[in-house]
Amino acid sequence: MKKFYVLILSLLCCVITTQLQAQGKPGSKKNPTMKIKNGEDVLIENHPYQADLGGCGGTILGPTWILTAKHCVNGMVGRRIGVGYTKRSDRSTGQTSTVKRVINFPCSGCDLSLLELSTPLDLSGKYAKSIRYASADVFTKGYVKQGKDCYATGWGALGPNSGSPDHLQGALLKFGVVQLSDERIRVEETEGRMVCRGDSGGPLVVYNSDKSERILVGAVSGGEGTPCTDYGFWGNVANAASWIERQTGIKPYTETGGSDTQAPTAPANLTAGNVTQTTIDLTWTASTDNVGVTGYEVYQGNTMIGTVSGTRYQAVGLTAGTAYTFKVLAKDAAGNKSRFSNTARATTLPGDTSDTQAPTAPTNLTAGNATKTTIDLSWGASTDNVGVTGYGVYQENTMIATVEGTRYQVTGLTANTRYSFKVLAMDAAGNKSRYSNTATATTTGDTTGVCDGVAPWRWGVRYRVGDKVVHRGNLWELTYRGWKFISSCNGNKSGKIAPPIDKISVYPVPSNKELNIVFNPTENAMFKIVDMLGRTVIKGKYQSTVNISELNAGTYTLKVTSNGANYTTSFVKK
Template sequence: MNKKFLGLALMSTIILSGAGLLNADEANAHGYVEKPAARGYQGSLDKNTMGWTAAMEKYGNVITNPQSLEAPKGFPQAGPADGRIASANGGLGQISDFVLDNTGADRWVKQDVQTGENTFSWHYTAPHSTTKWHYYITKNGWNPEKPIARKDLQLIGEVKHDGSAASNNKSHQVTIPADHSGYHVVLAVWDVEDTPNAFYNVIDVNVKGNGEITPPVEEAPATPTNVKTSEVTTSSLKLTWNTVSNAKEYNVYRDGKKVATVGGTQFNDANLAENTTYSYQVEAVGTNDKISEKSAAVKATTQSSEVEDNQKPTAPTNVHSMGTTENTVDLMWTKSTHFLGVKNYEVYRDGKKVATTEKTSFKDTGLKADTTYKYTVKVISVGGNVSENSAVFSVKTKEAPSGNTTWEADKIYNTGDKVIFDDLEYEAKWWVKGDRPDQSDAWKLLSDKVMNWETSKAYNGGDKVTFQGQTYKAKWWTQGNQPGTESVWELI
């Protein structure tokens, strides 16, 4: 398939009920490092000074969409391929080129940072549930004239999260090594909790400090205060506390046993027993790794399911698409709350229920190209109470390339039939109906794109896959054999 079709999402629009007309990429956008400015965000700033055409030539389509540099998570074992790290493999098709991977010591605007502790702040347009953020910097001796590869990077920081929304953890303290100076690139990775994806931002930095670093603080951080519980249900609760100066993370204790380490000042505890009292304490871990005294204990008792459910759950909010193709819409929304807890969500397309899920996401497949669909989501509580519908999310699937048809789940395909699925072209090997092209042996991938290896999928001799940032080719038929460890795969 011609590459010019890969970025058509940039041209579509959506209508959010009650919010007016918005660009589709604003709905698909999720976040970027705002300070110091990431490369993509810098491009969106530069378009206002250097002009749209010049900025587009230098940065590519990211100037309209700095929030959507998204690729599979699991870095460095998985994620974008070497040489495509800066562009996040093109942002899952939302950005149609790889201009951000271009090289040169003088090509990119550099942000001044110091050796030692620096603050990296994110701007979230959809504050997804989050597992962690992790930060890397190019090693001394890296070559700025070559695209960034894994071997060029070293880990310099990790900020753990508890799966709650990213909005309660916007800024992170990251230490630039004392032996670094001059031009380097920092890679910031934001791992989303409830999708297989992460957001990748590179920040071009000019490291100052001549190898000197501020002497570390010797004393332990202060004891956390104002520890509180809220949103207590039959099986979960939220714990919050005040920020402690010089703390890089916090240890959370339940009934005297450590149950989590988080980077922010919030912890969502789950899988609790109903009608049970728990005691919580928090301690701060300093940037020098010294640990504070534990906070005063706070107790909370979970709800009983025998309590009458006389209250509707809050309606799901922020329904949006994580990515829209010719025949798929990857929906996501913000978690609902209820005093007893949430049982599941129901997804409606054009007024008809199409899914029931416990997750806050659903990928709708088998859709028609160039067609507008309207989605609503509602939630059901543990006690069976049903929320109001979410606001209507209206989205139009992408137009199919000329001469191609999009895959439809209820259609029969014969040998040789060609379809488009998730922006890629496939050909049927034999009669098939209902089997997704990206998951079934009945389909052959025709597009010039190497997909990530999947343990459950069968591959024929000559098929290519990416795994842990490297590309492999199958020597013969294989299924379940991991590239890099089995002789059936040849590194290319």
């Protein structure tokens, strides 16, 4: 596995003052005792997107979303993260939230994960703000290019044998050889500056052309060579942009319209009325925006319960005789979000306190009429001693809707994917039934004959954008973002899909007894596996499957030498 010299960064102390440096040096007095490899302290208000995960860093993408490194997320659910402070010893300007969910980017070598927070962060002040993440535009416009400046921040170690600082650090660095299809971005040591242990998952940013906005391009992953020297790697955010948008609903930075950083005004006059035992109606005054408001997020307490395009929403599935609070925010097409509206309060009408009997479970749940993106659900009605007021619809173990009837169409699904659903019933007193049976269905996809006439991928061929190939039974198309999976030739999407690239990857992740290597080596290729201390633990002539059962659990680096070139990736032995 790759050595993860988790990165902490130093701000360049230099005669030439670029705007990046000026942003990192907000006029505070230098503290010579805190310099790290020619760097100095920076203030959180100049880098308000920085998040503190304890032993790792992260980046704020939105009120409930943090981007970090995949190798940082073990055991993160339920843990608190911090934002908005310069010194770990003084968090008076900061705020915290608890990690609700971890979502790993499905790419073994990319080392990227999203953290969903249980409580939204307040991003209206100067100490905590979101940053837009990169699309392919950062490469096509030359913002990410060998020799170009980039900037990193974090609380990592001051050196390979040093402890971590109390004060946030920053460093101006330069990109190494890099391209959009890379799983990780390479950054070179610059005048003695390089990140170090403890900054994994932290941000790497660049400016756009007019220096009006910083853009997140990487999350600290690890390094190679001498610890905290030589060069480091950041997970390539642009390569994961479409996945991040699908998971979060937040759009990436794009050059077209990319200068819109102005958030909508906050919704006003939020009111809660038309109260019943199980519903409350919400209305508010529309927000305004310099480009246009695209929708509103509705929160019950601190939990988002819905998104709408208009200025009305009905909260359903509530419990009788219970007090609730609501708030709303507006968002625009660029992903900017407003401050929260005023808080509206209401209490549902009292129910029959003597009613403690739950409805019967819904019966005969079926899932059918599947398309590429939708599945229709229907079920038999429940009964109750007083009356059923609604049903909760669950996708896996997450409730996705509440409805009054016995039908629901699930939307926004992925083609050629299997899903499972279940339903429960509710009454006016807040009693809930047992779950129904579980129904499963698979979305459709256009797979008939898609691979007919398409040539197989060949190592060493120079492909152009728009070219299609067949690789390991799957159809791929080369885009500006790299190889894009189109479909499986037989219509059955495999869980282990390796793109046709002249790079190395491994599976399964993590591995236990055997490590399978996906690569196209020359005849005399050699390999070795190196532990976190730099020791070679296995080596020999290249083979596609390596027995790793005798290795201790941990992170390792796989290095393959083929045709005079070195190819490297990391893996975890469990």
